[in-house]
Amino acid sequence: MKIAVLSPVAWRTPPRHYGPWEQVAYNLTEELVKAGLEVTLFATGDSQTSAHLDAVIEMGYEEDRNQDAKVLECLHISNLMEKARNFDIIHNHFDFLPLTWSRLISTPIVTTIHGFSSPRIIPVYKKYNDTCHYVSISNSDRAPELDYIATVYNGLNVESFSFSDSHEDYLLYFGRIHHDKGTAEAIEIAESCGKKLIIAGIIQDEAYFNTRVKPHLNEQITFIGAAGPAMRNSLMSKALALLHPINFEEPFGMSVAEAMLCGTPVVAFNKGSMPELIKDRKTGFLVHNIAEAVEAVKQLTYVSREACHTWAASMFSAEKMAKDYMEVYSQILGGKH
């Protein structure tokens, strides 16, 4: 089976730090190659892959801001669309824009919807509802107006995360510094518990960081900026818990799955995909407010780190994700390949 994986071009595939869509496209591509498929990854020229790389642009527009994102996007997408006949299936990880080429090619397109940046983009998905085979990354993230062929959870490269059955005495916040992700709430929880908190992530909202985070930083509450893979692994495997007090309906939480894979339970606000990712009281706690989160931190000793790891490895591995996607491809191709 010849498959084209279309990654976004905001960041390198895989991303150096932040870039969850590129990370999933990378993880999937690696597994599809392992499974013996002929895979071409369409991504930035500095990307890394075991598949064949097809790139018409050098670097992501978020990594070289002198570039015009619109120009990069349309050159990148059209490059694949013009070669569509070389593939049995196209797997789109690039949001809604590629859909608008789909009726001019005969190769079927599978589209993983990594989240809706705004309800204003739904009309494009509605237009191509009958043809572009939508996959949701959690059941909670489905738009009622759309039809889906499957839910496939994001998958991690299990070998990149070290399980640890012991921990140190700090809480971890891992994600973009932004109101959506609840950095300020995490600080409040840690302060109420009298626990150390390590905050890692890119600053997405500078004003939020300056008013809601920076004034709280001290020996107990520390900010270390963006963390690459090695640092992430070390932070996650030694934490008492990951705090994930989100303020939005998160379609999937990569860091939640990653933490559990390392054996670290997660205390999360019960929104979006959280009840699908976390087994309440088994791999963490689904709570509704800061007071409940503080209470949950006191109960963490009752959670088995082994159980966290086993659950995450069974549900959120790249291998499982690839297997699920290969079933989707087969379903679309009707056993032709």
Added chain:
Amino acid sequence: MKIAVLSPVAWRTPPRHYGPWEQVAYNLTEELVKAGLEVTLFATGDSQTSAHLDAVIEMGYEEDRNQDAKVLECLHISNLMEKARNFDIIHNHFDFLPLTWSRLISTPIVTTIHGFSSPRIIPVYKKYNDTCHYVSISNSDRAPELDYIATVYNGLNVESFSFSDSHEDYLLYFGRIHHDKGTAEAIEIAESCGKKLIIAGIIQDEAYFNTRVKPHLNEQITFIGAAGPAMRNSLMSKALALLHPINFEEPFGMSVAEAMLCGTPVVAFNKGSMPELIKDRKTGFLVHNIAEAVEAVKQLTYVSREACHTWAASMFSAEKMAKDYMEVYSQILGGKH
């Protein structure tokens, strides 16, 4: 001959006030209908046309800012591309984005390049150089890396502009309020001449307006905001001259052609397309600085308003533009239609 005209969807076609690309698409469409072609105009739903209107979005994204421009653009363009086989030719007035669908359809595309917003968009034009038949709107606006099939000057609806062989004692500035267009320079010229200046246009750069324009407003220097067609006609036909002291290589100056059509000479900085639009000392003056412009204003009595009108009517009418474009279409279709 069945032709699809693709207008932008920033503004209504024709625009209510500002929107030169939509204005040209409108003028051309009206003339092509008059010439007996079967024309479909792809534009916003509130557009007006004698052709068949095909619209999938209601209003321009500049007129209802709650919309997502990227969503509107891709729905609008794909709507045409999916119907490409219904047309003998597609005439693209929508910048570079539609080019990236062109290799997936068999209908030829003529692309009027209304200007390069940035050199960063040229790679898209380069990629499709062999197939998308570029037309420049002045010889001065040609990018050396690209091939062009023709230059076709923008054309005005001659009946919408009243020729006047007399004038009142004011100078006119007509255009976006922006450094590029030289609003501040026009004020300086008028002040030096001791002449009244009427400034009409949308404020594109608020800071520029507040610092460079607003402090000069008084009985002599007046600002009237955006002017619709009736007001524009009345302002232009009674002016002593249009001041056009531009600070950029303007690809075409609609207001320059419009003023001359009304019989009003133009004093312009000699940049971009100005030497193609203005016959120096016959229909206005091509000058290099404010001092020369002040001198030119004193010489205006030697310019014949009749000559201004005759020149503009012969060179910049919608009828001539349509005739020129029909020759381009024939050249591409090789006499097939």
